[in-house]
Amino acid sequence: MRRTRTTIEDWRNVLPVPPLARRRDGGRTLDWAANDALAAHLQAGGMRHLLYGGNAFLYHIPLAEFGQLLSWLAGLPDDVLAIPSLGPSYGRAMDQAPLVRRHGFPLVMMLPCSDPRDARGLEQGYREIASEAEAPLMVYLKDEDSFGADREAGLDAVARLVSDGVCQVIKYAVVREDAARDLYLDSLLSRVDRRVVISGIGERPAIVHLRDFGLPGFTSGSACLAPRFSGAILRAAAAGRWEEAEGYRAAFLPLEDLRDTWGAARVLHAAIELAGIAGTGPVPPFASELEQDQRQQVRGTALALAEANRAGGVWR
Numbered sequence: 460m461r462r463t464r465t466t467i468e469d470w471r472n473v474l475p476v477p478p479l480a481r482r483r484d485g486g487r488t489l490d491w492a493a494n495d496a497l498a499a500h501l502q503a504g505g506m507r508h509l510l511y512g513g514n515a516f517l518y519h520i521p522l523a524e525f526g527q528l529l530s531w532l533a534g535l536p537d538d539v540l541a542i543p544s545l546g547p548s549y550g551r552a553m554d555q556a557p558l559v560r561r562h563g564f565p566l567v568m569m570l571p572c573s574d575p576r577d578a579r580g581l582e583q584g585y586r587e588i589a590s591e592a593e594a595p596l597m598v599y600l601k602d603e604d605s606f607g608a609d610r611e612a613g614l615d616a617v618a619r620l621v622s623d624g625v626c627q628v629i630k631y632a633v634v635r636e637d638a639a640r641d642l643y644l645d646s647l648l649s650r651v652d653r654r655v656v657i658s659g660i661g662e663r664p665a666i667v668h669l670r671d672f673g674l675p676g677f678t679s680g681s682a683c684l685a686p687r688f689s690g691a692i693l694r695a696a697a698a699g700r701w702e703e704a705e706g707y708r709a710a711f712l713p714l715e716d717l718r719d720t721w722g723a724a725r726v727l728h729a730a731i732e733l734a735g736i737a738g739t740g741p742v743p744p745f746a747s748e749l750e751q752d753q754r755q756q757v758r759g760t761a762l763a764l765a766e767a768n769r770a771g772g773v774w775r
Contacts, residue, residue, distance in 0.1 A: 460535045462563045465595075465627050467654050469540065471675040471697070473689045474508045474657065475501050475682040478728040479515035479528065481740040489527055490740055497683065497737040498535060504686025504768070509535070512544035512568055512599075514680045514724045516743050526558050533562040540565070542597060547572040549584045556591035566627055568597035577607040582616040586625055595627040596620070599659065602633060603643050610643065618650035630678060631668075632659030638667040648672065662692065662711040666704050669696045680718070680727045681711045684734055684761055685768035710767050713760045721753055722746065729754055730761035 480493035501509065511517060511528065520528070525543075532541040543559065545552040547570035559567055569585060589596050598617055599605070606613025620626035629651065635641050648656065658668035658677035665677040682689035688707045695704035718726040725742055729749050732739045742748055749757065 460533045460562075460564075461537055461540045462565055464565050465540065467675075469508065470628055470655060470657050471693075472508050473506065473676060473682055473686070473693050474510045474542075474678045475506050475686060475689070476510045476512055476514045476678050476680045477501065477683050478724070478731055478739050479511065479517075479520075480731075480737055481743065483740050487741050487743055489524060489531075490738065491531055493737040493739060494531065497731060497739075498539075500736050501683065501686050502536070502539065504682075505690045506682065506686045507538055508540045508542070510542045510544075510568065510597075510678060512570060514683075514727050515544075516724060516746060517544045518547060518570055519743060519745055522554055522558075525555055529558050529562050529564070532564075542566050542568055544568040544570050544599075545588060545592070546570040548574060549588070552584075552588045553591055556588055559592040559594055564592070564594050566597060567592055567594050568599055568630065571599045571601040571605045578609055578612040578616040581606055581613075582620060585620060586623075589625045595625060597628050597630055598626045599630045600633060600647070601659075611646070614643075614647055614650055617647070621651045621655060627655065629656045630659035631656050631674070632678075634660060635664070638664035639671050641672075644672060661715060662689065662708050663715050665692060666696060666701065666708055669693075669704075670701060679711075680723060681714050681730075681764070683727065683731055684714070684736065684765045685710060687771060688764075688768050710764055714757075714764055717753075717757055717760060721749060725749060726757055730757050733758040734761040734765040736765065 477497055480490040481487045482490045535541050545555045545567050603610050653673050654675055656674055658665050658674050661679045668674045679689050688710050691707045692704050725746050728739050728742050
């Protein structure tokens with residue numbers, strides 16, 4: 460695992476957000492062989508930034524398993540930036556922080572909290588968590604109230620965290636009916652350098668965020684099936700070849716539609732296995748596995764995306 464601190468250039472990338480594979484045994488134990496296979500697949504597709512968060516169901520992971528995950532991430536190749544996620548509660552993150560510090564992770568993401576919070580309280584908590592972990596944060600803005608009900612105060616708090624180096628990058632994941640019209644994102648970008656804000660909702664809004672808002676890169680769950688295609692979107696966008704970028708992006712939309720319908724993390728978890736990439740096994744509580752008819756629909760869509768990725772052509 461890479462241990463050098465992150466720079467602006469790190470965010471000119473695709474950051475895959477993988478699931479966490481488990482065995483189909485009585486305890487749903489973590490399956491490290493399957494996780495190795497998925498990580499190897501991503502690296503073979505050119506991915507060097509792996510973000511473990513919601514798709515790995517880290518909101519609910521026991522502390523003992525979290526420690527196992529960190530040990531495994533720390534053993535990844537030296538050129539892989541592995542980013543685990545903490546929280547979402549303050550107490551949980553403070554319990555996790557010493558484990559992060561022990562391994563020397565250069566960055567951690569804070570999962571967004573939906574419990575009682577306000578801008579000043581979150582800012583103070585994030586500062587204490589980063590200090591305890593001895594690692595700067597990726598701040599995850601999932602909704603306009605992620606940093607409390609006072610939207611502008613929340614953005615001011617985020618800007619202070621960035622200015623003070625507590626926050627190194629922001630994952631922007633507020634879903635819009637029209638991604639091109641986003642006053643909240645405009646307000647954020649008036650406060651912080653857009654080079655430290657990445658699109659955080661996968662391929663669906665990625666091109667709009669890259670082209671219209673000047674964001675440098677994006678996170679993606681579906682990149683776990685088609686890392687070459689995700690990378691091709693970014694390369695085409697960087698060169699201003701927007702029609703080509705749209706051609707690659709189109710490959711992801713059938714799976715993204717299913718993820719939006721049945722749950723992003725649980726569909727991705729199944730899709731990786733159904734596409735033959737790695738045996739991801741069961742999902743942990745509080746989520747549930749897909750029904751058989753849903754799995755059949757996901758299978759065809761996942762196989763089509765994975766095969767197109769392997770063939771290397773543009774989806775038409």
